[in-house]
Amino acid sequence: xxxxxxxxxxxxxxxxxxxxxxxxxxxxxxxxxxxxxxxxxxxxxxxxxxxxxxxxxxxxxxxxxxxxxxxxxxxxxxxxxxxxxxxxxxxxxxxxxxxxxxxxxxxxxxxxxxxxxxxxxxxxxxxxxxxxxxxxxxxxxxxxxxxxxxxxxxxxxxxxxxxxxxxxxxxxxxxxxxxxxxxxxxxxxxxxxxxxxxxxxxxxxxxxxxxxxxxxxxxxxxxxxxxxxxxxxxxxxxxxxxxxxxxxxxxxxxxxxxxxxxxxxxxxxxxxxxxxxxxxxxxxxxxxxxxxxxxxxxxxxxxxxxxxxxxxxxxxxxxxxxxxxxxxxxxxxxxxxxxxxxxxxxxxxxxxxxxxxxxxxxxxxxxxxxxxxxxxxxxxxxxxxxxxxxxxxxxxxxxxxxxxxxxxxxxxxxxxxxxxxxxxxxxxxxxxxxxxxxxxxxxxxxxxxxxxxxxxxxxxxxxxxxxxxxxxxxxxxxxxxxxxxxxxxxxxxxxxxxxxxxxxxxxxxxxxxxxxxxxxxxxxxxxxxxxxxxxxxxxxxxxxxxxxxxxxxxxxxxxxxxxxxxxxxxxxxxxxxxxxxxxxxxxxxxxxxxxxxxxxxxxxxxxxxxx
Amino acid sequence: xxxxxxxxxxxxxxxxxxxxxxxxxxxxxxxxxxxxxxxxxxxxxxxxxxxxxxxxxxxxxxxxxxxxxxxxxxxxxxxxxxxxxxxxxxxxxxxxxxxxxxxxxxxxxxxxxxxxxxxxxxxxxxxxxxxxxxxxxxxxxxxxxxxxxxxxxxxxxxxxxxxxxxxxxxxxxxxxxxxxxxxxxxxxxxxxxxxxxxxxxxxxxxxxxxxxxxxxxxxxxxxxxxxxxxxxxxxxxxxxxxxxxxxxxxxxxxxxxxxxxxxxxxxxxxxxxxxxxxxxxxxxxxxxxxxxxxxxxxxxxxxxxxxxxxxxxxxxxxxxxxxxxxxxxxxxxxxxxxxxxxxxxxxxxxx
Numbered sequence: 001x002x003x004x005x006x007x008x009x010x011x012x013x014x015x016x017x018x019x020x021x022x023x024x025x026x027x028x029x030x031x032x033x034x035x036x037x038x039x040x041x042x043x044x045x046x047x048x049x050x051x052x053x054x055x056x057x058x059x060x061x062x063x064x065x066x067x068x069x070x071x072x073x074x075x076x077x078x079x080x081x082x083x084x085x086x087x088x089x090x091x092x093x094x095x096x097x098x099x100x101x102x103x104x105x106x107x108x109x110x111x112x113x114x115x116x117x118x119x120x121x122x123x124x125x126x127x128x129x130x131x132x133x134x135x136x137x138x139x140x141x142x143x144x145x146x147x148x149x150x151x152x153x154x155x156x157x158x159x160x161x162x163x164x165x166x167x168x169x170x171x172x173x174x175x176x177x178x179x180x181x182x183x184x185x186x187x188x189x190x191x192x193x194x195x196x197x198x199x200x201x202x203x204x205x206x207x208x209x210x211x212x213x214x215x216x217x218x219x220x221x222x223x224x225x226x227x228x229x230x231x232x233x234x235x236x237x238x239x240x241x242x243x244x245x246x247x248x249x250x251x252x253x254x255x256x257x258x259x260x261x262x263x264x265x266x267x268x269x270x271x272x273x274x275x276x277x278x279x280x281x282x283x284x285x286x287x288x289x290x291x292x293x294x295x296x297x298x299x300x301x302x303x304x305x306x307x308x309x310x311x312x313x314x315x316x317x318x319x320x321x322x323x324x325x326x327x328x329x330x331x332x333x334x335x336x337x338x339x340x341x342x343x344x345x346x347x348x349x350x351x352x353x354x355x356x357x358x359x360x361x362x363x364x365x366x367x368x369x370x371x372x373x374x375x376x377x378x379x380x381x382x383x384x385x386x387x388x389x390x391x392x393x394x395x396x397x398x399x400x401x402x403x404x405x406x407x408x409x410x411x412x413x414x415x416x417x418x419x420x421x422x423x424x425x426x427x428x429x430x431x432x433x434x435x436x437x438x439x440x441x442x443x444x445x446x447x448x449x450x451x452x453x454x455x456x457x458x459x460x461x462x463x464x465x466x467x468x469x470x471x472x473x474x475x476x477x478x479x480x481x482x483x484x485x486x487x488x489x490x491x492x493x494x495x496x497x498x499x500x501x502x503x504x505x506x507x508x509x510x511x512x513x514x515x516x517x518x519x520x521x522x523x524x525x526x527x528x529x530x531x532x533x534x535x536x537x538x539x540x541x542x543x544x545x546x547x548x549x550x551x552x553x554x555x556x557x558x559x560x561x562x563x564x565x566x567x568x569x570x571x572x573x574x575x576x577x578x579x580x581x582x583x584x585x586x587x588x589x590x591x592x593x594x595x596x597x598x599x600x601x602x603x604x605x606x607x608x609x610x611x
Numbered sequence: 612x613x614x615x616x617x618x619x620x621x622x623x624x625x626x627x628x629x630x631x632x633x634x635x636x637x638x639x640x641x642x643x644x645x646x647x648x649x650x651x652x653x654x655x656x657x658x659x660x661x662x663x664x665x666x667x668x669x670x671x672x673x674x675x676x677x678x679x680x681x682x683x684x685x686x687x688x689x690x691x692x693x694x695x696x697x698x699x700x701x702x703x704x705x706x707x708x709x710x711x712x713x714x715x716x717x718x719x720x721x722x723x724x725x726x727x728x729x730x731x732x733x734x735x736x737x738x739x740x741x742x743x744x745x746x747x748x749x750x751x752x753x754x755x756x757x758x759x760x761x762x763x764x765x766x767x768x769x770x771x772x773x774x775x776x777x778x779x780x781x782x783x784x785x786x787x788x789x790x791x792x793x794x795x796x797x798x799x800x801x802x803x804x805x806x807x808x809x810x811x812x813x814x815x816x817x818x819x820x821x822x823x824x825x826x827x828x829x830x831x832x833x834x835x836x837x838x839x840x841x842x843x844x845x846x847x848x849x850x851x852x853x854x855x856x857x858x859x860x861x862x863x864x865x866x867x868x869x870x871x872x873x874x875x876x877x878x879x880x881x882x883x884x885x886x887x888x889x890x891x892x893x894x895x896x897x898x899x900x901x902x903x904x905x906x907x908x909x910x911x912x913x914x915x916x917x918x919x920x921x922x923x924x925x926x927x928x929x930x931x932x933x934x935x936x937x938x939x940x941x942x943x944x945x946x947x948x949x950x951x952x953x954x955x956x957x958x959x960x961x962x
Contacts, residue, residue, distance in 0.1 A: 261939070441668070
């Protein structure tokens with residue numbers, strides 16, 4: 001028996017880190033996209049530079065399910081270290097593609113899968129004498145063979161080779177030759193295509209393929225960030241690296257070549273956030289990009305920026321914690337640490353993008369929110385969004401859009417006699433005016449401090465002054481609710497007692513799970529939360545349902561805790577659905593856990609009750 | 612401390628600088644430090660230097676960390692924006708502020724706890740980046756606000772007020788600054804205004820990372836026999852290598868100096884530093900020699916003061932980054948946002 005499907009399967013490449021497999025695998029994924037077939041690639045990699053196991057998975061999905069599916073239909077097992085485990089993970093009736101040059105590593109052979117042995121090493125050794133060439137072209141030969149086995153359009157691969165080596169033309173022909181070596185071998189030795197195959201489609205549309213970190217970096221460019229201070233940390237480093245790349249392209253004065261930005265690789269995360277706070281205090285749009293350990297280190301200055309009311313933008317690409325945790329595995333585990341960051345009573349603004357397109361929009365928007373609200377704003381990505389290429393709608397920018405610099409009193413305002421009290425709520429929205437340093441010779445100067453202050457920024461340990469300030473900060477949080485991205489609600493279209501709340505990278509898996517659950521006879525309303533503090537709609541959604549599942553990727557149900565805490569919801573009504581092993585959450589997981597619970601509650605599906 | 616508030620009115624005959632400001636225009640709230648604190652003398656020296664340089668008070672950003680020293684920005688340049696940050700993090704906050712607006716004058720005020728312990732890393736990195744600033748450490752060798760613990764600049768063998776002997780080696784911040792590539796390094800003494808004021812003026816005029824280690828005795832916790840940061844001890848062991856006169860602009864030098872007794876350094880802004888040699892062999896343009904001299908004299912128990920090193924050709928972080936002349940905080944959509952057409956192209960390249 002063998003699995004059969006068109007444009008609907010999961011292929012996984014098991015490789016060794018640093019062996020040059022990444023670019024070949026990426027070319028394979030892009031060729032599928034170019035055939036108009038939606039696909040979702042994922043990198044599973046170790047915290048290592050060379051030698052450890054790494055996997056690249058491509059989910060081919062005509063239906064457009066971009067979340068991880070779970071399971072492997074075709075395993076391309078190129079790593080002897082993980083061979084046995086890789087073989088064991090193939091779905092029954094699936095396919096194992098392996099290098100048949102040498103005997104397979106000892107292990108229990110499987111009789112319930114289809115074996116496709118290709119003598120990759122032998123083909124390479126015959127063709128090439130240079131060891132590095134043998135290594136690199138082996139990956140390309142393998143892709144060539146797959147193109148025949150899966151009925152992939154070889155011209156798409158050839159075009160991609162041409163694009164990839166545009167500047168190194170002499171590499172184009174050898175790569176195309178290697179593709180054809182593999183393809184010819186497969187055609188000569190196997191019945192092509194196999195049961196799982198590709199067929200040209202038109203389901204990709206105008207979507208683009210981009211990593212969330214690159215999209216966030218573009219968002220910072222478009223959002224007007226001029227100062228970036230950062231410290232390298234997986235999985236966030238490529239945010240700053242992409243920002244550097246894009247600034248190099250778009251942010252130099254065409255006449256003088258001078259830079260309209262400054263990027264500092266700081267000595268640590270504390271200095272990074274210190275620079276961001278200093279720059280933002282002085283009127284520049286500034287951000288840092290980091291991950292969980294960096295968030296822990298930055299705590300003191302988050303509290304300072306909250307209390308002294310300094311705009312700042314923090315992009316947190318979450319990875320599995322606690323401590324060093326699993327640096328190359330994904331989680332949504334920093335919500336509480338960001339929402340209540342620093343000692344004392346604090347609450348911070350969080351943005352929760354679902355994909356690269358929202359990473360772009362929310363990052364650009366974060367600078368407006370931060371300036372408007374004069375407070376730190378956290379953009380919470382995770383490794384799944386940040387470091388994987390994902391199909392998403394094209395990035396868009398409205399050229400009539402202006403940066404909202406918030407309430408800044410100018411020299412002209414001061415000259416005209418406007419009263420300036422740095423922490424005075426003059427408009428009733430709890431947001432005071434600020435001045436940039438150096439604005440006016442005699443007016444508008446003030447002292448910024450982390451010690452308690454009165455409405456005119458004077459040092460004060462008077463209880464009444466302190467309480468007034470702290471209450472105003474709470475009211476400012478209320479103002480934020482009306483400004484931030486609202487939650488997105490999808491109702492099932494028929495009455496149900498059950499709802500689901502989810503956010504961030506869980507979105508594609510959740511949408512697919514909802515379809516599976518519908519097919520199982522369960523009706524669910526969905527709400528995707530996009531920001532903290534929560535909009536009133538979140539409370540209404542919960543009020544509309546008896547029970548709400550809260551699906552998230554951490555052990556302690558952090559979003560659920562925030563909802564319970566901030567909206568005073570009875571915890572019994574919020575059922576945690578938690579996935580936190582570091583792999584991407586899947587529709588299979590969500591639908592089985594929610595489905596089993598609904599079954600256990602002995603819910604009679606509505607259509608049965610009515611029939 | 613004094614509870615008397617300063618009167619607001621000015622005597623009409625108070626002297627004015629070239630901008631028409633009096634010294635009072637550079638003052639601020641009354642100090643709440645202990646009476647006789649060395650830090651207040653440093654504040655007075657900053658006021659005097661700013662007055663004499665005729666800088667616009669509001670074009671200064673004064674940034675500090677936490678501690679007695681870091682409180683002092685409240686006590687000078689009242690028209691300036693001040694930033695009393697968190698412990699040990701003044702250098703990063705100042706770096707960010709400087710990147711946002713290269714046109715202001717940045718005055719970083721710190722102490723030995725703030726810079727030699729919790730903030731030692733940031734102290735080092737701000738200097739090695741060449742941030743254009745005047746970084747002053749008000750160095751008393753002791754934690755004052757928490758009542759008398761040793762700081763990392765306390766000399767080994769020196770005694771605390773309670774009689775404990777310090778067994779840890781001292782960090783010499785001026786020596787560190789030299790090693791880290793600061794382009795202006797000086798040490799002075801809060802009790803020597805004649806030496807300190809011109810040094811601060813020269814540091815402000817310097818384009819690049821200027822560091823001044825000012826020994827500033829703590830009257831309350833570190834002014835006893837056995838301390839090496841007491842008024843008496845510093846006076847007895849002070850070894851000034853030079854005396855500085857600073858000329859702003861390219862004015863002709865009218866004072867006659869004995870030949871061979873003067874070193875002149877012209878800085879980027881045209882200011883001329885004229886150093887009268889007190890030690891004939893000392894050359895403040897030689898970083899290596901300065902480092903050696905400091906180590907040798909420290910080993911002899913002497914406190915070397917004066918302008919230890921200056922590089923008149925120094926450049927700063929903005930120079931390294933080649934940033935635009937217009938401050939980054941004044942750039943707007945037209946300069947910063949590539950627009951929808953560029954985005955369409957980016958999208959097209961991602962398909």
